[in-house]
Amino acid sequence: MTEKQANKEKDVRQTVLVVEDEPALSDIYATALRNGGFRVEQAYDGVEGLDKALHLRPKAILLDLLMPIKDGFDTLHDLKSHNDTSEIPVIILSNLGQDFERRRGEDLGASCFITKTELQPTRLGELIESVLAGKGCHLPPLPKTK
Amino acid sequence: MSEAVLAVLSFACFAYVYREYRRRKAAGLLSSAFGFLALSAAFAAWFGLETANFSGTGAAVGLIYRLFLLVIVLAPFLLVDGLQRAMGGNWIRLKTAGLLGLGLVVASLVEIFTDFDDVDFSNGLLVFHQAWWSDLLISLGWLALLGVGLYAVWHHRRVSGLRSLALIVVGYLAATLAFAIIAFNVSHPAPALFLALFAMSLIVTLCLLVVAGNHPDPAVVQNPYHLIRRSLSLKTAVLQALLFWLLYLAGMVVIVVYFVQFDLASKEGLTRQTTVRLTECVHDSQERLLDQVRVFALNPRELPAEYDGSGRLPDNLSDLISISGSRLVRIVDSQGRVVYSNFGASELGQSLFGWPAVRGALSGIPSASLEEDVGYGRPVIMAAASVALDDESQGALVISRDVDECYQLADAFGGRADGYGLIDRLGDPVSAVGSSLSAEALSTISAIDEYDAAAVRRTSSGGLLAVSSVTDSAGQVSGYVYAFLSPATVRASAVGLAAVIILMAVVALVLMTLALIATLAVILKPIRELREAAAAVEKGDYSRVVEYDRPDEMGDLAGTFNQMRSKIGRQTKRLERHIQEQNDFMVNTAHEMRTPLNVFSWTVDLLRFGDTGRLNKAQLELVEQLRQTTQRLFGLVSNMSDAAKVSSGEFAVEVKPFRLVDVLEEVAGTQSVQLREKDIELDWRQPISELPPALGDAQRTYQIALNLISNAVKYTDQHGKIKLRVKAVSRRSPDGPKGRYLQVTIQDNGMGIPQDQQDQVFNRFFRARNAVSSDTQGAGLGLFLVKKLVERQGGAVWFESTEGAGSLFGFTVPAVDVRDKSSRKSESEKS
Numbered sequence: 018m019t020e021k022q023a024n025k026e027k028d029v030r031q032t033v034l035v036v037e038d039e040p041a042l043s044d045i046y047a048t049a050l051r052n053g054g055f056r057v058e059q060a061y062d063g064v065e066g067l068d069k070a071l072h073l074r075p076k077a078i079l080l081d082l083l084m085p086i087k088d089g090f091d092t093l094h095d096l097k098s099h100n101d102t103s104e105i106p107v108i109i110l111s112n113l114g115q116d117f118e119r120r121r122g123e124d125l126g127a128s129c130f131i132t133k134t135e136l137q138p139t140r141l142g143e144l145i146e147s148v149l150a151g152k153g154c155h156l157p158p159l160p161k162t163k
Numbered sequence: 164m165s166e167a168v169l170a171v172l173s174f175a176c177f178a179y180v181y182r183e184y185r186r187r188k189a190a191g192l193l194s195s196a197f198g199f200l201a202l203s204a205a206f207a208a209w210f211g212l213e214t215a216n217f218s219g220t221g222a223a224v225g226l227i228y229r230l231f232l233l234v235i236v237l238a239p240f241l242l243v244d245g246l247q248r249a250m251g252g253n254w255i256r257l258k259t260a261g262l263l264g265l266g267l268v269v270a271s272l273v274e275i276f277t278d279f280d281d282v283d284f285s286n287g288l289l290v291f292h293q294a295w296w297s298d299l300l301i302s303l304g305w306l307a308l309l310g311v312g313l314y315a316v317w318h319h320r321r322v323s324g325l326r327s328l329a330l331i332v333v334g335y336l337a338a339t340l341a342f343a344i345i346a347f348n349v350s351h352p353a354p355a356l357f358l359a360l361f362a363m364s365l366i367v368t369l370c371l372l373v374v375a376g377n378h379p380d381p382a383v384v385q386n387p388y389h390l391i392r393r394s395l396s397l398k399t400a401v402l403q404a405l406l407f408w409l410l411y412l413a414g415m416v417v418i419v420v421y422f423v424q425f426d427l428a429s430k431e432g433l434t435r436q437t438t439v440r441l442t443e444c445v446h447d448s449q450e451r452l453l454d455q456v457r458v459f460a461l462n463p464r465e466l467p468a469e470y471d472g473s474g475r476l477p478d479n480l481s482d483l484i485s486i487s488g489s490r491l492v493r494i495v496d497s498q499g500r501v502v503y504s505n506f507g508a509s510e511l512g513q514s515l516f517g518w519p520a521v522r523g524a525l526s527g528i529p530s531a532s533l534e535e536d537v538g539y540g541r542p543v544i545m546a547a548a549s550v551a552l553d554d555e556s557q558g559a560l561v562i563s564r565d566v567d568e569c570y571q572l573a574d575a576f577g578g579r580a581d582g583y584g585l586i587d588r589l590g591d592p593v594s595a596v597g598s599s600l601s602a603e604a605l606s607t608i609s610a611i612d613e614y615d616a617a618a619v620r621r622t623s624s625g626g627l628l629a630v631s632s633v634t635d636s637a638g639q640v641s642g643y644v645y646a647f648l649s650p651a652t653v654r655a656s657a658v659g660l661a662a663v664i665i666l667m668a669v670v671a672l673v674l675m676t677l678a679l680i681a682t683l684a685v686i687l688k689p690i691r692e693l694r695e696a697a698a699a700v701e702k703g704d705y706s707r708v709v710e711y712d713r714p715d716e717m718g719d720l721a722g723t724f725n726q727m728r729s730k731i732g733r734q735t736k737r738l739e740r741h742i743q744e745q746n747d748f749m750v751n752t753a754h755e756m757r758t759p760l761n762v763f764s765w766t767v768d769l770l771r772f773g774d775t776g777r778l779n780k781a782q783l784e785l786v787e788q789l790r791q792t793t794q795r796l797f798g799l800v801s802n803m804s805d806a807a808k809v810s811s812g813e814f815a816v817e818v819k820p821f822r823l824v825d826v827l828e829e830v831a832g833t834q835s836v837q838l839r840e841k842d843i844e845l846d847w848r849q850p851i852s853e854l855p856p857a858l859g860d861a862q863r864t865y866q867i868a869l870n871l872i873s874n875a876v877k878y879t880d881q882h883g884k885i886k887l888r889v890k891a892v893s894r895r896s897p898d899g900p901k902g903r904y905l906q907v908t909i910q911d912n913g914m915g916i917p918q919d920q921q922d923q924v925f926n927r928f929f930r931a932r933n934a935v936s937s938d939t940q941g942a943g944l945g946l947f948l949v950k951k952l953v954e955r956q957g958g959a960v961w962f963e964s965t966e967g968a969g970s971l972f973g974f975t976v977p978a979v980d981v982r983d984k985s986s987r988k989s990e991s992e993k994s
Contacts, residue, residue, distance in 0.1 A: 062784075063787075064771075064780070064783045064784050064786075064787045065780060065783070067771070068771070068773070068777070068778075068780075068783055071772060071773055072773065072777065082835075082836065082839075083836065083839055083840070086784055086787055086788075087787050087791075088836040089836075090832075090833075090835070090836060099772060113835055113839060115831075115835070115845070115847070116828065116849075117828045117829075117831035117832045117835065117845075117847065118831075118832060118835040120828050120829070120832055121829070121832025121833065121835060124829070124832070
């Protein structure tokens, strides 16, 4: 067993790539995901996001749409057109929310399209797990607290 | 005469309409045909009766008159019925009025048959006599007919096209028939003139109606007068014919007026002549009789003072007097009592002292005068002179002569009066020959103060009257002689002349119009050829030559046209070649450019995907810029290639149903990031109800929408608004032809397009100067391509724009007609 392999085996957590240009938001998502038991990589624009996705092969990608240089849709398109990254489920998390915007996301192959206002960052972990388990984007409703 | 013309015209109409009925089998045409036939028969019968100088009993003529009127009211009813069936529509009011008129006439006919012997035919329009109310009914009947006509004309403004024309026909028909009735009853040229006018208008309008109804061009059916406006030869012919007719009519009116004056003068002369002859005859006779009795004064003989009762003249008279015919001889005593008369013993003892002539003679002056001889019973011209009687008293010899001899003299010399006669001193008619004086003429005579044989007067009803006084030998007026012509006689020749003129006018007008149309058709033939050649040139056929080489103006025009045509042909071919070369160049260039662009693209991908080794962040960003630029270049090349192909026509556009809303959604999606980056609100509301599918090429429509929407995004500033709407419409463009389309409108509040550049917007390579200066990117091909693509699919594209305020672009795509079975089939095949 090489050192590298040993290192890899040690770390059985799944990697999630967060592509978000707002550093504050990116940190929030990263924290929430780490709390959820994931390893998190962060990229701050589409170019970086594509590059990291290609080399790190995350299990899931959280993708913002409005980013400088290369926007989310363009990144998504490139992700899905390269063999190494086409299978990775992409969850679009954006403050865009109109029907035609969701539609584009779906057409390009995103697994989920969630508006930032819809989601509580604390539930991000559950969301990723649900997607990875193949259950789609639906979050189970929170149990009513009384 | 006009009745003959009308009969012929009506029959021609019948023949034509009947032939149409046989061809088209429309019920309305049959009733119209029979209407015309009835009219034709009626007019022919009228004409026949007049020509044959029909005169039967009053009842028979009255019956015929009423039968004729029945036809007059029945025929238009049939025609109106036919027209209404042909035109459609609910002419309930017209029909009711027509039925009413018909009913009235039938009622009057029924009345006649029950009261046959009481009927008495009198000439006149509104006749009131024993069976007066039957005529009242008839009059009401044709008043209803007039009402129908007036209503039709008034109503025609409310409808359009053929129906309007049909109503005008009804109006003309009613007017024609009304004037026919008037002309029948009144012998005045005016109604006959109007009759001809309206008959002509009727024929022309009917012809227009028939021709326009069958015309293949819907614009003509809509407004039949277009037929005249569109044909140069018809217009010219109608104008010229009208002009001719007006001039002819004016000329004829002048001639008629002169003729009437002349005729009147000659009639006046003749009337005066009659009066003069009569007066002269009376005076002459007076003189001659006077001479005869003067002989006695010079050769006094004693005449018997008592009548011997034999009736023979006393012997000493017979050698001096020849008694022939209507000569009366009387001898009176000094008291004026008749002692001898060859008239009979009944006169003996009667006093003739009342006669001025007798009084004059008894006082020693031989006198003569015109007197009404009560004993004889007729007016006589008498002369008297004193004679010695054998009982040594003074008596008088009175010789008289019947005034009839003067009447015969007047006749023998060609007196042409309708009547002439005598009036006594007191103004009472005494004797007359021919027609008697009307009361009106009598009142005219009594109103005259001076009797001058040279003056002929007109009575108020239009007759001529000449009166002159007859004086006795003492110079006193003893009576008046008159001669008159009745108004009918005065007018007769004018009426006859007017009828002939009108007939000639109608015939001349028809012939001239036909001749003009034929001539103009020949003269204007080169214009038609020119028009056809021009149409061919417009379609792109430059080989069509106008073959008219005569040296007149048309020949010049044709020659110039031919030269122009060949020049344009050459130019067009050259231009087309240029464009083709340009297009080919563009297609080739685009094709050539794809290869190096592909190389760029692959190289960029190799770099960024790490196949040449992992790049650092800065390098990756540069490569990303390169990639985006390459994509833009690809887009430009694609546009260029498409633009070239669509111009040269090698552009395949498929026609299939697709969902337009889906296409628009996709396009909106591609713009979502730019919209957010510029903070532009896209107001895109999906229609509430499902739209019909669009019929066209989904890919091309995507291109169109993408071009227009990305333009809107490009040219709208920060925080702007774009409104996107789609709906089903019934026109291809706001003022375009009707059809089923889906319309997409994109409204922005961006920089707009300057007013003076708006007509170049769809040109190839056009970029508005405010777009160029604002540093937005574009090659200018977008809108050019959009227009071509939209039109290729069968839609239209348009825009409205205000510089600085924004633009609205709209385009249409044909929609599937839900009733169209074939498209539904392809829909089900698709699913």
